[in-house]
Amino acid sequence: MSLLIESIKLLDGKYYNLSHHEQRMNRSLKYLCGTHDYIDLEEFLSNIDKPEQGLFKCRIVYDDVAREVEFLPYEYKKISSLRIVEHDRINYEFKYTDRKLINRLFDLRKDCDDILIVKRGFVTDSSYSNIVFRKNKHWVTPWSALLKGTQRQKLLEQNIIEEDDIRIEDIRSFESFKLINAMFEFDGEEIDVSNIVF
Known part of the structure; x- marks a missing residue:
């Protein structure tokens, strides 16, 4: 199985829409990995140093045993067509x-x-x-x-x-x-x- 990924908006040190990201991660792990372990995303991210200024994509790559987090500076790309x-x-x-x-x-x-x-x-x-x-x-x-x-x-x-x-x-x-x-x-x-x- 390919690793899973979750991308979360981080703006000036604040995460956005965590509850929906958490729901998706837990649903994916249950369906694909058969695990009933529950990720508390707010608690998990509270233990990770994060940038406090600017716009970043918090990228979590994960499966049922591993989680890797990185913060990527983000610039909006204009889509017109x-x-x-x-x-x-x-x-x-x-x-x-x-x-x-x-x-x-x-x-x-x-x-x-x-x-x-x-x-x-x-x-x-x-x-x-x-x-x-x-x-x-x-x-x-x-x-x-x-x-x-x-x-x-x-x-x-x-x-x-x-x-x-x-x-x-x-x-x-x-x-x-x-x-x-x-x-x-x-x-x-x-x-x-x-x-x-x-």
């Missing part, structure tokens, strides 16, 4: 360090900044983010997301976004989209759907 790529067998239900297939699909982006993966006709994710679409004042995220991310889960629980089936032919019925992940919160840039290239 997505290219549709289709792959009907891709699976990324758990956040693995092995991203070979996603990286191969990313290489198909041509002149776009990122990709939007479609599986069996349904919209899923970009290479590193979940996607949310706006129609009027409503924000919708694909039910068929490959990796149901922590930011996505938080926004669903707060009723800021909702889930629905979104097929490739539905994309043009929306007005705009945003990309969200542990580092990109919901206050990020809103991009016109015309910037999704078929």
Whole structure:
């Protein structure tokens, strides 16, 4: 089994959304490793020296016996355009360090900044983010997301976004989209759907 990875936003010494990261780590370990040991993420990270100024990605690589933590300085990369790529067998239900297939699909982006993966006709994710679409004042995220991310889960629980089936032919019925992940919160840039290239 490939090692698992968790990426957590650390801004000026404060971790973001720890409870959802902890839930995902424990769910992954239980399902993939059969372990019922519970990670208390706040306690675990409290024993590790961290940067107190600036924006970092706290990267935890782990399995049921080992955990390695590093802090990577983070700069937001501007994403303005997505290219549709289709792959009907891709699976990324758990956040693995092995991203070979996603990286191969990313290489198909041509002149776009990122990709939007479609599986069996349904919209899923970009290479590193979940996607949310706006129609009027409503924000919708694909039910068929490959990796149901922590930011996505938080926004669903707060009723800021909702889930629905979104097929490739539905994309043009929306007005705009945003990309969200542990580092990109919901206050990020809103991009016109015309910037999704078929």
